[in-house]
Amino acid sequence: MKKLIAPLLIGAALSSAFGADDSLKQEIEALKVQMAELKNAQSKINIDALKSQISEIKAHDSGDNIKWTVDLRTAYDVVDYKMNGVQNQDNGIWTNKLILGMASQPADNLIFRGSLGAYKAFGQSNMATNGTMFQSFDWYGTQKPSDSTVKLREAYFIYTGDMGDMPYAASFGRRPSVDGFLANLRNDNESPASPISHNINMEFDGASFKFDMDKMTGISGMYLKLCLGRGFSETTGSYSMGATGFSPSYSEDNQTPDMDLAGLIWQIYDNGQYKVMANYFQAWNMMDINMVSMTDYHFSDVGDLTGGSLALQVNGIGDGISDFLDDSIFFLSYAYSKTDPNDNVIGSSAGPATGMLGSSDSETGSSIYTGVQVPGIMKGQRLGVEYNHGSKYWRSFTYGEDTLVGSKLAARGDAYELYYILPIVGKNLTAQLSYIYIDYDYTGSDTFFGWTGTPQDVDTTAGAVKTAQNIRASLRYRY
Amino acid sequence: MMKKVFGLLVSAFLVLGMMSTSAFADAAKGQKYYLKYMKDGSSMNGAKFATQHTQAEWKALFDGKGEKFIAEYSKKFPGLDAFLKGEKFQKFMPDIRDFCIEFASDSGNVPSC
Numbered sequence: 001m002k003k004l005i006a007p008l009l010i011g012a013a014l015s016s017a018f019g020a021d022d023s024l025k026q027e028i029e030a031l032k033v034q035m036a037e038l039k040n041a042q043s044k045i046n047i048d049a050l051k052s053q054i055s056e057i058k059a060h061d062s063g064d065n066i067k068w069t070v071d072l073r074t075a076y077d078v079v080d081y082k083m084n085g086v087q088n089q090d091n092g093i094w095t096n097k098l099i100l101g102m103a104s105q106p107a108d109n110l111i112f113r114g115s116l117g118a119y120k121a122f123g124q125s126n127m128a129t130n131g132t133m134f135q136s137f138d139w140y141g142t143q144k145p146s147d148s149t150v151k152l153r154e155a156y157f158i159y160t161g162d163m164g165d166m167p168y169a170a171s172f173g174r175r176p177s178v179d180g181f182l183a184n185l186r187n188d189n190e191s192p193a194s195p196i197s198h199n200i201n202m203e204f205d206g207a208s209f210k211f212d213m214d215k216m217t218g219i220s221g222m223y224l225k226l227c228l229g230r231g232f233s234e235t236t237g238s239y240s241m242g243a244t245g246f247s248p249s250y251s252e253d254n255q256t257p258d259m260d261l262a263g264l265i266w267q268i269y270d271n272g273q274y275k276v277m278a279n280y281f282q283a284w285n286m287m288d289i290n291m292v293s294m295t296d297y298h299f300s301d302v303g304d305l306t307g308g309s310l311a312l313q314v315n316g317i318g319d320g321i322s323d324f325l326d327d328s329i330f331f332l333s334y335a336y337s338k339t340d341p342n343d344n345v346i347g348s349s350a351g352p353a354t355g356m357l358g359s360s361d362s363e364t365g366s367s368i369y370t371g372v373q374v375p376g377i378m379k380g381q382r383l384g385v386e387y388n389h390g391s392k393y394w395r396s397f398t399y400g401e402d403t404l405v406g407s408k409l410a411a412r413g414d415a416y417e418l419y420y421i422l423p424i425v426g427k428n429l430t431a432q433l434s435y436i437y438i439d440y441d442y443t444g445s446d447t448f449f450g451w452t453g454t455p456q457d458v459d460t461t462a463g464a465v466k467t468a469q470n471i472r473a474s475l476r477y478r479y
Numbered sequence: 480m481m482k483k484v485f486g487l488l489v490s491a492f493l494v495l496g497m498m499s500t501s502a503f504a505d506a507a508k509g510q511k512y513y514l515k516y517m518k519d520g521s522s523m524n525g526a527k528f529a530t531q532h533t534q535a536e537w538k539a540l541f542d543g544k545g546e547k548f549i550a551e552y553s554k555k556f557p558g559l560d561a562f563l564k565g566e567k568f569q570k571f572m573p574d575i576r577d578f579c580i581e582f583a584s585d586s587g588n589v590p591s592c
Contacts, residue, residue, distance in 0.1 A: 055533040058585035067587055103589035111589055176591075190507040191591060220519070272514025315511055320567075 069101035075474035117142025221270025257285035288450025309335035358454025365394030509578025520558030529582035
């Protein structure tokens with residue numbers, strides 16, 4: 001029986017093998033046809049055209065949408081004050097600061113940029129009502145820790161064009177006016193905002209008109225920018241109450257002044273290594289608190305203020321002397337301010353007062369600011385040292401400076417800063433450690449422009465802050 | 480208590496310093512080198528220069544030692560010839576490459592003017 005089964009099985013296997021061979025051949029032929037069709041179809045695909053299409057889609061989408069950026073910083077600050085005749089004060093504060101940036105460019109000559117900010121102390125939502133009427137001031141809405149309210153930091157459009165050989169840009173909106181030139185180094189921001197931060201570093205609304213003059217003059221990087229701004233608006237709110245009942249909405253309140261500013265920013269030279277910038281401004285209707293009584297106080301006009309600055313930055317010291325010097329930055333800046341008081345009599349805590357910064361005469365103040373930033377121990381790390389000194393009547397607009405003990409650049413005295421920046425995940429996650437020491441000569445450097453700004457000797461004035469220190473350790477995520 | 484918290488933070492800072500990844504090429508530095516060495520030769524500002532190509536095109540041009548970039552831009556702007564064929568360009572090329580890619584025509588980045 002076994003003899004019969006074996007040949008039968010072999011026969012069956014052979015016949016099926018021959019059958020399979022035929023079907024395989026057929027399948028191979030079919031595949032060959034398909035391959036030829038695919039090759040033919042592939043040869044018709046234009047890879048370059050596809051690449052170009054993808055680029056067009058990317059460019060179109062980027063122009064069609066708002067591009068968002070995130071900048072989140074968690075910090076621990078130690079603030080410490082030594083005061084004259086009063087117990088010293090110190091405290092440790094945790095904060096979160098979030099800046100949401102946005103930008104779009106629907107056409108080549110039209111750009112929108114903006115940012116929203118929330119800067120809060122840990123677990124605190126009542127800071128604005130916690131013993132101060134100035135916490136929510138518009139000049140530093142996103143630059144001082146408060147509650148978690150999201151505030152408008154920047155919102156402006158830029159329209160660009162050419163007048164012959166001179167490109168120009170016109171812009172309206174809430175300005176990019178904090179963390180400007182020079183302050184961008186200590187704040188670890190690659191691109192400085194518009195003003196020279198030595199004398200102007202605060203938030204405000206207005207307009208700017210920029211004229212690029214480098215082609216016309218042949219001087220590298222030269223431009224002139226006219227800036228206009230309103231730092232405070234005289235108006236009532238909606239449904240405001242007066243002595244006779246409801247007042248018309250948004251009418252003049254006959255109390256607070258319209259505080260206006262016009263300035264010129266002149267970039268004299270910029271070749272990537274050497275940059276020289278200057279500014280000059282005139283500000284009208286500067287204000288201070290008018291204490292009519294202990295329960296009735298508002299802002300009143302005390303006079304005008306002019307000022308200016310001249311700053312040099314060297315980005316790369318020498319030329320090829322060493323990698324260290326090539327990657328080092330040095331800067332030096334001089335600024336001044338001059339008051340022009342009016343005759344308005346306003347109430348102060350000591351009775352009626354006239355003038356600006358406690359004086360009925362025009363007073364001139366000055367400040368110098370210098371610093372260096374060099375490479376740190378490991379690649380990408382940066383070490384910075386800064387110093388500034390302000391005279392008795394020095395007055396700046398630096399309320400928006402990101403320092404918890406108050407603006408170091410406003411100081412009438414000496415201020416020192418040491419900081420170290422290290423990248424953890426490239427530039428997307430960085431850490432910074434900084435130390436500021438301010439040794440005041442006179443009080444009133446970071447207040448208003450009338451009697452509250454009176455310079456008083458810190459050694460003879462009871463309760464005056466003699467020195468202030470601010471140590472900050474922070475982690476920052478950016479994308 | 481405050482000193483303890485701050486001491487802990489400083490220690491954490493030092494540890495982070497040892498753990499941190501080294502930084503790559505730097506677009507901001509690239510912009511600086513562009514201004515210093517290339518703007519005069521090309522007669523256009525950095526934002527305009529970078530939008531001449533897409534990101535993919537810049538990557539291809541800077542491949543290897545940037546031979547294609549050097550060839551194209553030496554021809555286009557003879558004023559750049561000496562710089563592009565010199566040692567400095569090779570040293571700064573990674574930063575200049577990053578700058579061009581960052582602001583390429585299809586990057587989606589909006590210039591700040």
